[in-house]
Amino acid sequence: MPGPRPSSEPRPAPDTASDVIRWAAFSCVLVPVVLVWYGTSLAGAAGAALGLAAVTAVCRLLLRRSERCARRCATQRGGRHTREQTPVD
Numbered sequence: 001m002p003g004p005r006p007s008s009e010p011r012p013a014p015d016t017a018s019d020v021i022r023w024a025a026f027s028c029v030l031v032p033v034v035l036v037w038y039g040t041s042l043a044g045a046a047g048a049a050l051g052l053a054a055v056t057a058v059c060r061l062l063l064r065r066s067e068r069c070a071r072r073c074a075t076q077r078g079g080r081h082t083r084e085q086t087p088v089d
Contacts, residue, residue, distance in 0.1 A: 017063040024056040
């Protein structure tokens with residue numbers, strides 16, 4: 001009995017930048033909770049949360065900017081190159 005046929009539709013590329021930002025936001029909440037749990041002061045945990053939130057915001061900005069630049073370059077060059085087309089040193 002044959003197995004399920006693969007779909008003829010291409011699967012959308014995963015949005016890895018959004019995944020990274022989601023995990024970073026989760027860490028901004030989790031790290032201070034763990035710090036307080038292990039005895040760090042509330043002020044210290046709040047400082048850690050603010051620092052992580054600032055780093056997350058900057059990383060999000062840079063990731064989105066990089067994605068925009070990659071899309072712009074891909075449209076100017078006629079598409080992205082695959083690894084097979086990349087020259088090897």
